[in-house]
Amino acid sequence: MTMSEVFIDGKRYEFEGQPQLLQFILDLGLEVPFFCYHPSMTAPANCRQCMVKVGSPVKDRETGEYELDDEGNRVIRWFPKLQTSCNTVIADGMVVQTQESDELVQRAQKDTLEFILANHPLDCPICDQAGECPLQIQTYKYGPEGSRFEVKKVHKPKHVQLGPRVTLDAERCINCTRCVRFTDEISKSHQLTIVERGDKNYPVTAPGRSFDDPYSLNTVDICPVGALTSTDFRFKARVWEMNQTPSIDITNGKGCNIDLWTRDNLVLRITPRFHPEVNDYWMPDAGREAYQLFNENRVSHPAQKLESEQVSASWNHALETLAEQLEQTDRKDVLFIGSPHASVEENFALMQLANLTGAKTPVFTPHVEEGSGDGFLLSDDQAPNAEGCRLLGLEEVSPKQMQTKVSEARLIVALNDNLFGRGVLDATHAKNAFWVVFASNHTETTQMADLLIPITTAAEHAASYVNVDSRIQRTFPAKETKYSNRRLSMEMSEGRLDRFGTSFDNWVTEDHKIDCVPFWDFATQAGERLGLNLHLIDGRQIMDQIATMNPAFEGVSYVTMDEQGGIVLAKESMAKSK
């Protein structure tokens, strides 16, 4: 059997099944402009931007053979009207002409853009979407050069607070209905609809209702203009001023793929990054609001408790204190506490330190809140890496067991987990021991610390997390600490200014750099001080070590993870590792 064929702009392509024309063209890496179409939602064909010319070959009714003209070419019967490619199903032998090869198509696309722009405010200079605006981009590429619209534009509601997180500017709206379809088809909250009629149309909630959908901010991402903007982020930064770094959502167990948008060593916003098997194009609003964790309330510079008050201490002093405590305390009285909120690499470093000092295997308590998941992108598991802790072989303990262990210990070395804040421990359990807490943010737990050592977050180091579906995925460093440098770090992403900026751009700032180090750095130094060889350099090298030592992680490396969009770790190897 021969493959089905389709001819696009004179070139032959093969296809299987019944693909939609626009998606097929996009998958080929070709381009047809569009606004309302979204690959994860139904195609309403309402923007009329993706119009192409479509024809089918004429077949002889009796023989079933293609009819040929005098020159031996197939006779094509063109559709009488241009077709929207988003909802055209490709049929065998179909002939398609896009704007690349047909003037009428070119004109139709230009005409549609002229209509869209007729009532659009054209306020790009003050619009947040500018720089990442499909309307702006496609107007430059396919739009008319000027406007013939010399009459008054329609005025519609502006800066409408649709809900706690989303602001609407109805004048910018081009009525693609992506946001409405998102609440209908993806988040299923059905909170948005189009109201009014004709050119007065705009999306809004029912009267008196708030757009409080836990996924509401996704509508901001898919809005092809600046009509829906993030209430929190708007007016904060231009898109082109920021660096975009791939990362993983660490606020819950689902491990949504995200991008961190940074400027001046601050994470300014978080947007979802497409991953077909994890989060598609979406992420919960909660994960976006977590950007503040990377900027605010950070533990910066070590501290030691003197007479119930934490005072600043030097790094050297912190190292010395930890080493002394480890030397002085009987091995059986030392408790290492791992963390489902910390990465695989950090927990591994903690395990190595515990093992080499002769202490027991670190323990951890998962952070699960039953019923808080929704079967979509929010999981009951509130931590990004509980599965990673299990696979590493940390000892999983219940809150009760944790309390007992803590009460019995004399020295506790705890990794980034707010055990006091999330109700596992309270002050009565902590009385006996000397607490060494490694933390990124100030919490109830850091207040208990006798020695508090600041460590990096997912925005500052490359590290991996194993989500609830056993997929290991990794982050990239997005912002600098006092001890890292964007230009020297090979892991850090390059923004537009990194590539094209000059020293006059004044984009390098020392502000907002946190005085912290990766946990494995400090662990290695502490090891050296104690005469132990940890030799942990960075996430990449640590993962290579884990892969050779732990069968659950066999074959896992940053290279393979990057190539495959994360790796699903086999469940049976879990048993092997235990």
Place this chain on the structure above:
Amino acid sequence: MSQSDWRTYKPVLIPPVDNLHEIEVYRKQGGYEALKSVLTDKKRWADPKSVVDEVKAANIRGRGGAGFNAGLKWSFMPPADGGPRYLACNGDESEPGTFKDRKIFEYNPHLFIEGAVIAAYAMEITTIYVYIRGEYRPFIEMMRKAVQDAYKNGMLGKNILKSNFSVDMVVASGAGAYICGEETSMLESIEGKRGYPRVKPPFPAQKGLWGRPTTINNIETLSCVPLVIRNGADWFSSIGAKNHPGPLLYGISGHVNRPGVYELPSGVPVLELIEEVAGGMRNGKKLKAIIPGGSSTPILRADQLDGVTMDSDSLRTAGSMLGTSGMVVMDEDTDIVEVLWRISHFYHHESCGQCTPCRDGTGWLEKILLKIRNGDGETRDLDLLLDVTTQMEGRTICALADAAAWPVRYTITRFRDEFEARCKKSVHALV
């Protein structure tokens, strides 16, 4: 009985019978006999398909404006699979100039009900929706009353005329949107959704109301069905124009002495319709132009009307369309610029706003026309108007953009001098 000559024609859709809207009167006049014949006379009507064939042979061209053969449309329904199937009756007539279905609701609702039930039987349909425009409050009530009476008399509901055939009828109303007369947005509206036309395919016969096979017919179209059943397809197709046969409701409005709805055979000459049926031009004025079938059909100048008859072929040759045969007559004092602006205002107001070209095009057209009407237009604006209509036509999901563009295009080309007279000379061309 020859019904071809309109001068001797006896009305059958809205015959002059007192209180015909009452079911007892209607039955006395032979009402519901066609239904009885279809349901019980197995010799004449062997199966539902025989009814479809008869209606197809009668060549009832859809009276909602598109003029598609009703019987042929019925035959597009897929075979029954035991699931629900629907008949949606379109009584949303909202186009300016069109007001014919209301006469049926008002004077002969049971003829329509009978026709709808026969259609339901022919297509093995279990539920009929009657969609009536929201502004027709009194007629909605009248229809509801008629439906109740039909239920009481056993013409609707379970086991109609002891034939084992059951069908329900629901009267649904719009909320005042022209777009809900477009068949697929009518379906959306019946489903309780916003009246946005659907993308076709899938066509309603495959996926209509609630995703089930649905046929959509105009009220007048269905009202013709009992007549076809009673008198035969040949009788029906012998009436009026050959390619567009049957009785037709003409809604005549504008500058005539006797505006109103007249039932006559199709194909009455336009000028006779104005002079003899509608009592001639008001105040003895001269005829300037007509809009033959609702505001979306292209306007015709008086000098284009010689020999033109009210049927689809003749009107197409003349450069317009039959539409819903709601004719607007305009005399010599009519300000064509004002007329066109008013029509454009209507389409701007009624565009649902789903598709870009219509949403932003209708408003643009109206605003330019308003400018010209107010004396601020320039001659180049006329070319811009024509450009905008070209950009709108054939590029949207439904035909509203076409309906909005045609009047502008044809009124400007047919009355260009009047528009130019209202415009200032352009100083520079538009880019």
